[in-house]
Amino acid sequence: MKIGIPRALLYYNYYPLWHSFFGDLGYQVVISPATSRAILDSGVMSCVDDACLPIKVFHGHVASLIGKVDAIFIPRLVSIYPKEFICPKFIGLPEMIKSSIKGLPHLLVLNCNAHRNLDAAYKAYVELGKMLGVKRSQAVRALQKALINQQLYESLLKKGQTPIDTLNEDKSIGESKGVIGLIGHPYLLYDEFISMGLISKLRARGYVVMVPENVAQSHIEAVCKELPKKLFWSYGKKLLGSGLAMLKGRKVDGIIFLSSFGCGIDAFIIELLQRYNHRLYQIPSALITVDEHSGQAGFNTRLEAFIDMIEWRNSREGHISPHGTSVLGH
Amino acid sequence: MNTKKAFLGVDVGSVSINVVAIDQENNLLGKIYVRTEGKPIQILKETMANMASMLPHDVEVKGVGTTGSGRELAAVVVGADVVKNEITAHGIAALTFVPDARTVIEIGGQDSKIIILRNGVVSDFAMNTVCAAGTGSFLDRQASRLNIPIEKFGELALKSKSPVRIAGRCAVFAESDMIHKQQMGCSCEDIIRGLCEALVRNYLNNVGKGKEILPRVVFQGGVAANVGIRKAFEDALGCEITVPEHYDVMGALGAAILAKDYASGGRKTKFKGFETIVKEEFTSRSFECSGCANYCEIVELMAGDSIAARWGGRCGRWSRSNRTAEKACAVI
Numbered sequence: 001m002k003i004g005i006p007r008a009l010l011y012y013n014y015y016p017l018w019h020s021f022f023g024d025l026g027y028q029v030v031i032s033p034a035t036s037r038a039i040l041d042s043g044v045m046s047c048v049d050d051a052c053l054p055i056k057v058f059h060g061h062v063a064s065l066i067g068k069v070d071a072i073f074i075p076r077l078v079s080i081y082p083k084e085f086i087c088p089k090f091i092g093l094p095e096m097i098k099s100s101i102k103g104l105p106h107l108l109v110l111n112c113n114a115h116r117n118l119d120a121a122y123k124a125y126v127e128l129g130k131m132l133g134v135k136r137s138q139a140v141r142a143l144q145k146a147l148i149n150q151q152l153y154e155s156l157l158k159k160g161q162t163p164i165d166t167l168n169e170d171k172s173i174g175e176s177k178g179v180i181g182l183i184g185h186p187y188l189l190y191d192e193f194i195s196m197g198l199i200s201k202l203r204a205r206g207y208v209v210m211v212p213e214n215v216a217q218s219h220i221e222a223v224c225k226e227l228p229k230k231l232f233w234s235y236g237k238k239l240l241g242s243g244l245a246m247l248k249g250r251k252v253d254g255i256i257f258l259s260s261f262g263c264g265i266d267a268f269i270i271e272l273l274q275r276y277n278h279r280l281y282q283i284p285s286a287l288i289t290v291d292e293h294s295g296q297a298g299f300n301t302r303l304e305a306f307i308d309m310i311e312w313r314n315s316r317e318g319h320i321s322p323h324g325t326s327v328l329g330h
Numbered sequence: 331m332n333t334k335k336a337f338l339g340v341d342v343g344s345v346s347i348n349v350v351a352i353d354q355e356n357n358l359l360g361k362i363y364v365r366t367e368g369k370p371i372q373i374l375k376e377t378m379a380n381m382a383s384m385l386p387h388d389v390e391v392k393g394v395g396t397t398g399s400g401r402e403l404a405a406v407v408v409g410a411d412v413v414k415n416e417i418t419a420h421g422i423a424a425l426t427f428v429p430d431a432r433t434v435i436e437i438g439g440q441d442s443k444i445i446i447l448r449n450g451v452v453s454d455f456a457m458n459t460v461c462a463a464g465t466g467s468f469l470d471r472q473a474s475r476l477n478i479p480i481e482k483f484g485e486l487a488l489k490s491k492s493p494v495r496i497a498g499r500c501a502v503f504a505e506s507d508m509i510h511k512q513q514m515g516c517s518c519e520d521i522i523r524g525l526c527e528a529l530v531r532n533y534l535n536n537v538g539k540g541k542e543i544l545p546r547v548v549f550q551g552g553v554a555a556n557v558g559i560r561k562a563f564e565d566a567l568g569c570e571i572t573v574p575e576h577y578d579v580m581g582a583l584g585a586a587i588l589a590k591d592y593a594s595g596g597r598k599t600k601f602k603g604f605e606t607i608v609k610e611e612f613t614s615r616s617f618e619c620s621g622c623a624n625y626c627e628i629v630e631l632m633a634g635d636s637i638a639a640r641w642g643g644r645c646g647r648w649s650r651s652n653r654t655a656e657k658a659c660a661v662i
Contacts, residue, residue, distance in 0.1 A: 302457060305416075
């Protein structure tokens, strides 16, 4: 039996886990192709108009698997960590898919809700196994193996790789003119179509990128502890925490926020990061908002101007007081 | 013969094409501002011909810079040494002509931007995000809808005694709000003044959000000609706004200054010469690449019978060089 996994949304966070879990149980795993205009177009056509770009792209990926697989895996992640939630669109994802796309094969829905306790997240995989007619012990064994693969993957990310490198088995990082921090959800940053090749464009200009996945969770937690309130969005916390860690440690020469139009979590997180940066660190920053645009001219202009700004600043470093801007402006 | 050195700056924008020539000391030798009228190549060629006749005979072009949304196109047509984005070009021009500038407000045809300058470098910038409300092309459209020449727009706004409030967040909402106010019997001046205020409010809340706007504030770009918008900015910011002498061609001036820097290293210019530019026949066509599922729209620019440039592809198959482009053609 062939199980299809859409290459969208949380795929970039969890693909080693999912791939290994289904593979170990003896299923053939089929991943939808990389996002293309055809996938985006079919997603936009089938999805409700109000949804954000990544949700529309997910619809496109599901549609592209129809006819190629016997079942499609749709994760419903309500919560991945006790007392925290993730974006509500992920909660309703299976229902959105069912009501918008016709001719679907069997849907394998993973119901993961760790809001009360973390064990519930593991039980979800046993339930998933049951749906496939797999014995409990077999599912547990497959999950254990899958978790080892997932940890291996996460440890590679902590060493500075991005999920794209790990996917393409590209180990080279190369020489660098500086480090650019990128803050954005994995389904934007690592989808080369949505992000308009942001990572490869920066690397081609000689910069090393630092992404949220490169920052240790303990570090993120420590930084977020200092905030006036607890953040209850897991992925929002990850972005804010990793962004603050990059700024605080002055680990980056510049920071780019990549957001999709209409993202509610980003609206808070990026505003907060920009305010903290403005008040305390003053590291060059830029916000790039993506939507269904396919022309790259506007994107490239902003990116080029951002790099110019950093290089111009660096080349004039000797003329600037190291303690920020002087009072009179001269 | 002793020739004088000149440097050209070409700014191909959505609404206008600007060409300037400067000398070694940044003195303006000539400037031309014309409307793009949707035919950038033809207008650019005509403009270059006019520029050639404007310059003294003993002047030799030593460097060319292009900027604006059509900078790649312009670079191919004229043979440019420097191809730069508008932010950098405008920033450099502002710093050169108004050395104590700390904030640049630039409103063009389709873009609006804010550039924060500190200690002689760009320290921060922002451009409008997903919407072009409040830029030159919107003002153009409203002016023609009200049947007022765009040049009179600003003066008329200043005549208003009690500006009406117009919704400024979105161009579509602004237009319907303007029509409603019109139907209620508000005077044309008051509506226009209200529109100017709405655009400024929108600019400051959107593009200028979270930015530290410190004087001296420089206002440049085509919209700076509009005294109504200028007044609205002064009222909103509570400080004087400086409009530089050549506010309408600042991007082109920045490109020319960058070209001068390029040439100062002793590098030879790629400028084709005015005669060649005027003579060369350019044709363009676009087609959909079927190499992968992205179906990119590729634009091909032909100079006579040979391919001058291709762009629009995501993968670089078409843009690397003409020879690889030929190969790509053979593959497909």
